[in-house]
Structure formats: structure tokens, C-alpha cells
Amino acid sequence: MNFTKTTEQDSNYNHLEKMTVSELLTNINSEDKTVALAVEKAIPQIEILVNQIVQKLEKGGRLFYIGAGTSGRLGILDASECPPTFGVSYDLVIGLIAGGDSAIRKAVEFAEDSTTQGWKDLQNYNISEKDVVIGIAASGTTPYVISALKNCNKNQIITGCITSNHNSPLSQTAQYPVEVIVGPEFVTGSSRMKAGTAQKMTLNMITTTTMIKLEKVKGNKMVDMQLSNNKLVNRGIKMIMSELNISQKEAQNLLDKYKNVRTAIQHYNNGN
Structure with a gap:
């Protein structure tokens, strides 16, 4: 398999410590400007995945996000924003992170390396073929995520993924991969930056489009939002x-x- 981790390649910038604050901010922003264009290229993949999600949720299924580190946190963030924004149940979109809820705030060492825990975490929610599971991993190599999706595939559960490396093991595992290729990070390997931004943008697109198709928006208004403040x-x-x-x-x-x-x-x- 031809697979190169562009997310781990050397930054296009060097001697960062010698740059002024203005130079650092400007260069980070220059890199960030490329993310939306990378997401745009992935729209055909996102569209196919969203169509699958809408079909399952219309029939009473659920959407799961599963990831480690930044990827897991972003999935939980997107899931947690659906009920207040669209008035849906907290059980409709569910985010899972390697290491459990404590890992949202503090990294749990080696949690992402487990090849059994991801599937166990999904089973805690009585996962079934009614549901859709999206694995999120910038690298596309996270064992916790890949093993969970492999088990989903064995159990006729639709799988998708969001990754920033082309032809990664995760892309090869997911039935409906979304690859947003953002290239090397400003700080080499720091995938919480461009890759994380790409994940956030993609997640926004997935849930917002899905909720609109589920008639949770009228005109352009959030008519089902929770009146929580x-x-x-x-x-x-x-x-x-x-x-x-x-x-x-x-x-x-x-x-x-x-x-x-x-x-x-x-x-x-x-x-x-």
C-alpha cells in the first residue's frame, strides 16, 4: 500500500523560535487559509457519507464519532452541540474518545493504541446496523479507531472516517472515507492545527446538513433549538x-x- 503521512512531514517553515510574534501569527494564518480549499476538494466524499447518515437517522439510527486526542475531542464537541442547536436527543449524535471522558481534559497515555477498547466503547451503547460510525484521526493510523471500524464492518454497521492522509489504513478500513489533505503543519506533526481545523469544518458540514435534511431547520432558522439562556x-x-x-x-x-x-x-x- 502506497501511504505517506503528509501530516508528519516537515513544516514549510523553519527556525520558528527566531520569528517575531507578528511573523508567527501571519505564517500560521497563511497556512490556515489553505484549509477551506482542502475541505472543498473533499465535498464529493462528504456528500456520499452524509447521504448514508441521513438515511440511517431517518429510520431511527444514531451517529457515532470515535477518535483519540484532538480528533476525539472535536467529535465530542460537535455531538454535544447538536441537541441545543437542533433540539434533538443527546442520544442521536454521540462522541467517544480513547481513554474515556477524563481524556477530554487530560491526555490518557497510550489509550489510542488499544485494538480492543474502541469496539467495547461502542458496544456500551448497544451499537447496531441501524447506526453509523465515523472514525476521526488526522494520521489515519490510530489503532483505537481503526479496530473499532473493522468490528463495525464485520457487524454490518456503516462506517466513515475523517483523516488528513491519503490512502491511510483508516481510509482503507472505512466504507465511506473523507480525506482532507492539508499538508504539513506549521509546527511539524502538530495535527491539532490545520488537520484539526479541517476536522471541525467537516464535522460542522456533516451535522448541519444532516439536521437540515431531517427538517430541524425552517427557512434558515434554528426553530428547534433549546431555549437554554x-x-x-x-x-x-x-x-x-x-x-x-x-x-x-x-x-x-x-x-x-x-x-x-x-x-x-x-x-x-x-x-x-
């Missing part, structure tokens, strides 16, 4: 005012009564 309550009131062309007081009364923007609009339109 004053900012979101005020946003909800403005949505209702705009949609129904009514006063702020009327909109507030509707939201107070129904506790959900979509429900408030529906009841108003139905004359209830």
Missing part, C-alpha cells in the same frame, strides 16, 4: 415575530406557552 430566548422571540408578523409581546407570550419556536408558530397558524 436569555440570548436564545430573545432569538426565538425574534424568529416568531418575523415569521408571523406579530408584536414582541405576542411572540413572547407564544414562546412562554409552548417553549419551542416551531411549536409556537404551528399553533398560531392553526388558530389554537
Whole structure:
């Protein structure tokens, strides 16, 4: 197999310690500007994966992210933002990280090297062929992630991945690989930088597009968002005012009564 880890190749910059703060920031930013273009090239792969996710979730399935280190944290971040943004259950999109929840804040040594724990972690959620599992690993070589996907494949569970190396072992394992090739990092091997940014952008695209196709957005508004703080309550009131062309007081009364923007609009339109 022809496989080169571009994420581990030497930075295009050297003698970083001799650069001024301005030079460091400018050069990092120059590298970051290339990430969106790399993601753009992967859109056809992302589209195929999203279509699979939508089909499974429409039939009652779930979406799992599994990763180690930065990759695991980004999956958990994206999963945790779906319920407040789209009003879905916390059981719909689930993020798992090597080493367990304690690894979110503090690295757990060698957790990513386990070839058995990833599948065990998925089994704790009674994973089945109804679900989709996306492995996230910038390197594309993380044993915890690859072994989990191999077991998913054996059990007829759809698998995808997000990686920043072409033709990696992870890409070879996933049924629907997404490869966002960002090239060498500013600090050699520091894949929390461009690769991590690429992962965040890709995850945003996957869940946002999926939730829109699951009708969790109306027009361009988050009508199913959880009203968990004053900012979101005020946003909800403005949505209702705009949609129904009514006063702020009327909109507030509707939201107070129904506790959900979509429900408030529906009841108003139905004359209830």
C-alpha cells in the first residue's frame, strides 16, 4: 500500500523560535487559509457519507464519532452541540474518545493504541446496523479507531472516517472515507492545527446538513433549538415575530406557552 503521512512531514517553515510574534501569527494564518480549499476538494466524499447518515437517522439510527486526542475531542464537541442547536436527543449524535471522558481534559497515555477498547466503547451503547460510525484521526493510523471500524464492518454497521492522509489504513478500513489533505503543519506533526481545523469544518458540514435534511431547520432558522439562556430566548422571540408578523409581546407570550419556536408558530397558524 502506497501511504505517506503528509501530516508528519516537515513544516514549510523553519527556525520558528527566531520569528517575531507578528511573523508567527501571519505564517500560521497563511497556512490556515489553505484549509477551506482542502475541505472543498473533499465535498464529493462528504456528500456520499452524509447521504448514508441521513438515511440511517431517518429510520431511527444514531451517529457515532470515535477518535483519540484532538480528533476525539472535536467529535465530542460537535455531538454535544447538536441537541441545543437542533433540539434533538443527546442520544442521536454521540462522541467517544480513547481513554474515556477524563481524556477530554487530560491526555490518557497510550489509550489510542488499544485494538480492543474502541469496539467495547461502542458496544456500551448497544451499537447496531441501524447506526453509523465515523472514525476521526488526522494520521489515519490510530489503532483505537481503526479496530473499532473493522468490528463495525464485520457487524454490518456503516462506517466513515475523517483523516488528513491519503490512502491511510483508516481510509482503507472505512466504507465511506473523507480525506482532507492539508499538508504539513506549521509546527511539524502538530495535527491539532490545520488537520484539526479541517476536522471541525467537516464535522460542522456533516451535522448541519444532516439536521437540515431531517427538517430541524425552517427557512434558515434554528426553530428547534433549546431555549437554554436569555440570548436564545430573545432569538426565538425574534424568529416568531418575523415569521408571523406579530408584536414582541405576542411572540413572547407564544414562546412562554409552548417553549419551542416551531411549536409556537404551528399553533398560531392553526388558530389554537
